Amino acid sequence: MRIDTRVAPLLTILAACVVGYFTLQLFANVLLTIDGVxxxxxxxxxTHIVGWLLFGFLGIYSLLIIIRIVFSWVMDYSNRILRFLVKVTDPILEPFRRMIPTLGVFDISPIIVLLLLGFLQTAVRAVLLS
Incomplete structure (x- = not known):
């Protein structure tokens, strides 16, 4: 795949922003989890210890799904890292893949799972902070 040199700087900036956002999210989740525990x-x-550990687990699991999505675009499935991500995230993604039809070539089940994990993480945090 060849990238046009005129858009390469924009793609680099976009990639840096995306990586920065997810790094901040992970950092915030880890700090909230450590503080809560x-x-x-x-x-x-x-109850608070288990709740905050659950909060942290949900955040890290969401991040693993996002990393799997990105890596599946750029890596071969024979890569060890991608195989690990598939093995870890498939137990949650597979049931949703069976229930949710694909939109053409797009599998939207990871998006649905990420939304559900986000709602669950928000609910856990709300209960713990109340």
Whole structure:
């Protein structure tokens, strides 16, 4: 695949913005999880500890799905990293793939799963902060 040299700088900027956004999201989720678990330990609240660990897990799992999507566009499925991502994310994605038809060549099941994980993560956070 050949990229036109006139759009290459724009693609680089776009890629940097996307990577930066997801890095910030991961960093924020990790910090919120550490803060929540630490507070749960100090308050001796097993509910808060488990809840914040669940919050962190949902964030990292969402990030793994996004990385899998991006890597599947640019990597061969024989790549070890992509095989690992497929093995980790397929247990959640496969049931949705069976239920949701593709739109032409586009599989929208990862988008639906990401939305559901986002709603679940927001709900967990709202319950923990209330």
């Amino acid at each position: 630490t507070r749960g330990i100090v308050e001796r609240s097993i």
